[in-house]
Amino acid sequence: MASVVACDHARVASDTPANRAPAEEQQGFAATLTREGDVWIVHYRFSEPQTALLFDTAHGDYRTSYWTPLDEGVQLENLDGLDGLFFEVPAQEVRLQIRRPSSRVAGTRPFLKFSDNSLAFYSGQLALLTVDSRVAAEALHGDLSLWHGQQPPVFVTFEANGPIVTDRRETPERVTVTAHLGAGPYIYDGPIPVIRTDASIMVVDPGLPEWLRVGVPKNLAAVDEALKGRWQTDIPDAVNLLAWEGPGEEWHNTGRAEGSQIAMSILGTRYLQPNQEVLADLIWFFAHERAHHFQLRPGVPIEEWPLEGAADMMATIVLADLSLIDQRGLQRRYARVQHQCAQELAQGPLDQLQGAHACGELLSLGTLNIIPNHDFFGFWRDLLAGAESQGARVDTSFYLYVLRKEGIDETILAAIQRFTSESHTDPDTATIELLQIFGLEPIYEREAGLQALDIVLPPEQP
Ligand SMILES: [Zn+2]
Known part of the structure; x- marks a missing residue:
C-alpha cells in the first residue's frame, strides 16, 4: 500500500523551536477571518504594538504572491524562506487579503478545494512568531533554530451564514480556532452536507466516484468502531474531510491530521473504478491518523x-x-x-x-x-x-x-x-x-x- 501522504504529528512537534516561552506566559493574538467569495480577509489585533512578525509555516512564494496587506506602511516579504510582516510604525493591527492560489503550493495546503468549488481554509497558515525587528529577522537567514522569540497562539474567529466545520463535532455559525505552532484546523463553511455517525462527522466531496462516496463514510465509521473496541476506550469524535480533485493522470494524495480533524485531498484515475486495494489504501490513511487520536x-x-x-x-x-x-x-x-x-x-x-x-x-x-x-x-x-x-x-x-x-x-x-x-x-x-x-x-x-x-x-x- 504505497501512500504519498505525510503524517504531520512528529513534524509539527520537532519543528517547534525549543526556546519558546511556556504557553501560560504567552499573550495570545486575536484575528478575525472573513470571506467574500474566494477572497479571505484576516484582521490581526495585537495587545502590544509590533514592529516585525514572522509566519510559522512556510509555503514557498504563496504568501508573497497571493496575500496583500490592506493597510499602509506594512510590507509582506519572504526573507530566505521565512515570510514576515514588517511595519514602518509599530502597529497593533493589520489586515491582509488572501486569495486562493491557482496551483499547488509548498508545505501544507492553504486551501482544500472540493469539486463543487467550495473550500476549506487552513487556519495554521495564520500562526505567527514574534521577532524584534526586520534586522533580527534578516539575521536568521531563514534558520529558525537561531530564532529567540515567542509563539503566541492566534485566536482566529470566523463567522459564516451556515454551519462551520472545524475539528469539533459541533458546527456553529461562528467559531474561534487556535492557530499555534504552525498548526490549526481547516475551516469549512461550504454547502456540502455534513454526514454524522456515532463517532465522527464527515465532509465528503459529492463529486467523488460513487463507490467511494458511499464506501468511504461506511468504512470510516467501521474504523472508529474497530479502534474503540480494540483500545477499549472512548475518545473525541473525529472530523473527516475528503476532497476530490478529479481523475488527473498522476495519483496524488495529500493529507493532514490536526487534533481530531483528518483532512485529505485525493486525485487520480486509480479512484475511478471500484477496487478493494485502492479503498484499503485510502481507509488505511484515515485509520493511521485515527490511531494517533488514541495514542496522543x-x-x-x-x-x-x-x-x-x-x-x-x-x-x-x-x-x-x-x-x-x-x-x-x-x-x-x-x-x-x-x-x-x-x-x-x-x-x-x-x-x-x-x-x-x-x-x-x-x-x-x-x-x-x-x-x-x-x-x-x-x-x-x-x-x-x-x-x-x-x-x-x-x-x-x-x-x-x-x-x-x-x-x-x-x-x-x-x-x-x-x-x-x-x-x-x-x-x-x-x-x-x-x-x-x-x-x-x-x-x-x-x-x-x-x-x-x-x-x-x-x-x-x-
Ligand atoms: Zn502518523
Whole structure:
C-alpha cells in the first residue's frame, strides 16, 4: 500500500523551536477571518504594538504572491524562506487579503478545494512568531533554530451564514480556532452536507466516484468502531474531510491530521473504478491518523518510531478487522516495509532519524508477535498508562522497560536496543535478523527480497 501522504504529528512537534516561552506566559493574538467569495480577509489585533512578525509555516512564494496587506506602511516579504510582516510604525493591527492560489503550493495546503468549488481554509497558515525587528529577522537567514522569540497562539474567529466545520463535532455559525505552532484546523463553511455517525462527522466531496462516496463514510465509521473496541476506550469524535480533485493522470494524495480533524485531498484515475486495494489504501490513511487520536495524550511525548510505527500497525490490524487486507496483502505490505526500513537504516541509527516509519512498523510487528496473546493494543494501553503515571517520555528505553515488565526475554530486548541505537553496515541483514529474533520466521532472498513472514494478528474482538 504505497501512500504519498505525510503524517504531520512528529513534524509539527520537532519543528517547534525549543526556546519558546511556556504557553501560560504567552499573550495570545486575536484575528478575525472573513470571506467574500474566494477572497479571505484576516484582521490581526495585537495587545502590544509590533514592529516585525514572522509566519510559522512556510509555503514557498504563496504568501508573497497571493496575500496583500490592506493597510499602509506594512510590507509582506519572504526573507530566505521565512515570510514576515514588517511595519514602518509599530502597529497593533493589520489586515491582509488572501486569495486562493491557482496551483499547488509548498508545505501544507492553504486551501482544500472540493469539486463543487467550495473550500476549506487552513487556519495554521495564520500562526505567527514574534521577532524584534526586520534586522533580527534578516539575521536568521531563514534558520529558525537561531530564532529567540515567542509563539503566541492566534485566536482566529470566523463567522459564516451556515454551519462551520472545524475539528469539533459541533458546527456553529461562528467559531474561534487556535492557530499555534504552525498548526490549526481547516475551516469549512461550504454547502456540502455534513454526514454524522456515532463517532465522527464527515465532509465528503459529492463529486467523488460513487463507490467511494458511499464506501468511504461506511468504512470510516467501521474504523472508529474497530479502534474503540480494540483500545477499549472512548475518545473525541473525529472530523473527516475528503476532497476530490478529479481523475488527473498522476495519483496524488495529500493529507493532514490536526487534533481530531483528518483532512485529505485525493486525485487520480486509480479512484475511478471500484477496487478493494485502492479503498484499503485510502481507509488505511484515515485509520493511521485515527490511531494517533488514541495514542496522543496531553503531557505524554512519544518518540517518532513508536508513535508512527504503532499507528501503522494499528491501522493494518483494523484493516484486517474490516476485511480490507488479507494474508496475501499482509505479506506484500511487510515485504515493502522491510525494504523501506533497510533504506531508512542506511541513513543512520534509527533513534536519530526523522520519518523512520517503516522501521517503527517492523518493530511494532515484532512487538505484536512477542507479547502475550498478541495483544498489541493492550501493550499500548500499558505503555501509555505507565508513561502517564511516571511522567515519562515514550522512547526506546521506556518501551524496553514496559516490554521487560511484560516478561519479554532479555535477548530480545538487547536486540531491539542494538537495532534502534546502532549504525548498521548491512541494513538488510539487520532487519532480517531482527525479524528472526522476534520469531517471525522470515524467508528472505538477497535478490528477490522478503518472501514470507509468519504474521499472526491479534484475534478479533468478541
Ligand atoms: Zn502518523
